[in-house]
Amino acid sequence: MKHQALPPEFSVIRNEDKCIQCQACVRQCGFDVHEYDEEKNQVCANETNCVNCQRCVMICPTKALSITNNPNHYRINHHWNSVHIQNISRQAATGGVILTGMGNDKPMPSYFDRILINASQVSNPSIDPLREPMELRTYLGAKPDQIKLTSENGQLKLAEPPPPQVRIETPLLFSAISYGAISLEVCETLARAATELGTLYNTGEGGLHKDLYQYKNNTIVQVASGRYGVNHQYLNAGRIVEIKIGQGAKPGIGGHLPGEKITRSISETRMIPEGTDAISPAPHHDIYSIEDLRQLIYNLKEATNYQKPISVKISAVHNIAAIASGAVRAGADIIAIDGFRGGTGAAPMAIRDHVGIPIELALAVVDQRLREEKIRNRVSLLAAGGFRSSADVIKAIALGADAVYLATAPLIAIGCRLCQKCYTGKCSWGICTQDPYKTKRVNPELAAERVSNLIHGWSHEIKEMMGGMGINSIESLRGNRAHLQGVGLNEKELKLLGIKYAGEAI
Ligand code: SF4
Ligand code: SF4
Secondary structure: OOOOOOOOOEEEEEOOOOOOOOOHHHHHOOOOOEEEEOOOOEEEEOHHHOOOOOHHHHHOOOOOEEEEEOOOOOOOOOOOOHHHHHHHHHHHHHOOOOEEOOOOOOOOOOHHHHEEEOOOEOEOOOOOOOOOOOEOOEEEOOOOOOOOEEEEOOEEEEOOOOOOOEEEOOOEEEOEOOEOOEOHHHHHHHHHHHHHHOOOEEOHHHOOOHHHHHHHHHEEEEEOOOOOOOOHHHHHHOOEEEEEOOOOOOOOOOEEEOHHHOOHHHHHHHOOOOOOOEEEOOOOOOOOOHHHHHHHHHHHHHHOOOOOOEEEEEEOOOOHHHHHHHHHHOOOOEEEEEOOOOOOOOEEHHHHHHOOOOHHHHHHHHHHHHHHOOOHHHOEEEEEOOOOOHHHHHHHHHOOOOEEEEOHHHHHHHOOOOOOOHHHOOOOOOOOOOOHHHHOOOOHHHHHHHHHHHHHHHHHHHHHHHHHHOOOEHHHHOOOHHHEEEOOOOHHHHHHHOOEEOOOOO
16 A cells, blocks of 8 residues: 555535535636535535635635634644654655745744834934835945045046946835746736836746846846846846845755746746756856855856846855855845745745744844944845745844845735645646636736735835834834844844843843
């Protein structure tokens, strides 16, 4: 016996009094849970397939459905939990690697939840963001050590052009997600929203589809180890070129988009044959040292005529401060640090859940190290990896980030319910799939409006919190750790974060 039947993880509860047998759930479920039995004129459920993506619950016109955790899933055991038992059973049957999607959902400590934000009282009064200007605008790129001026006909001028800068109107950008991992409709959604908001979205490693060149002024183009879709036109289309060294969800390993997902459109965009596996090697095969990274950075600067900042994206791992320092010295204008809660379309569960470090600690130690080495001005820092709210964003900026990358949050705004089955390509919400029947469920115009609303909402909240701190610009908040205090943190954690304990005098 190779396969043992596994108990369903979820129970599908259908209120037969409310069900009108419309079969919307049958058509909409990506995982073939619901079936119509003609003889009985009844819709029934194969619960074993259910991933609790909630699509049927939301779509059911009579609200007849609910999904709950199956109380009989496995006997409670606090050491061998149901995920361990289920994974062991699956691997005993297949000998394969357990894949998953989206971010780490383990109950690891969230440092953001143990950091509190300051507010003005009496002296240094609050600023009312409704009546006074609040500056969220941020410039990404290296800043010179000093500005040299010359005089020409009595007019002061910059003696040398500054390094390339990219202006964003809010310190929120959309993080890398490739065409292939998500549908073209979702890529377009993010591109439209970035354009409306005056910020940037990121192609990920999937190349830039020809229909998306119109959004190039709001695009970061990524160069990953597979070099998919990378050519001169692609590099010069982006406002920023990002070298992907690592990704928070799966530090140290590469990516794999199976051949069945490589449609004609994806094959053209990635510049690979249709139906072939797109395998991104774990390392770049031309980078084995900081000097090699420097070579690639300068190759990309040459290819883009020194007009675009070059970003280096790294996973938050041990020794991150030294790695970031090396990347700055190698010529990076931007460093994106992706923490261990970062999302993904597909990653081995063992890696997603156990490799990497929290973004809060990584960011704080990188910012501190670059300040100590007096090179902090030479780079902008982007923080990524599971940002859930405007409060997380404020805390990250006060810990040293210039801006924050978001991916899971905008996908939730589009419809994602974090079922973590992106790697199957069956996403019922039409997000992580290339099935044309499902991808049509995302209307880029309407979805972009939802994403824009989310960012507008967070931006308003950021202004309100900044006003409450008596700060009127992101520039003044960046690395301003005196505005943060910790609760439930030990001495070592406070030291690494560079903050005091709540109630301690500043
Ligand atoms: S969508 Fe709702 S009403 Fe329609 S068949 Fe399914 S459970 Fe019944
Ligand atoms: S994108 Fe789709 S498959 Fe992936 S977690 Fe969200 S709902 Fe599930």
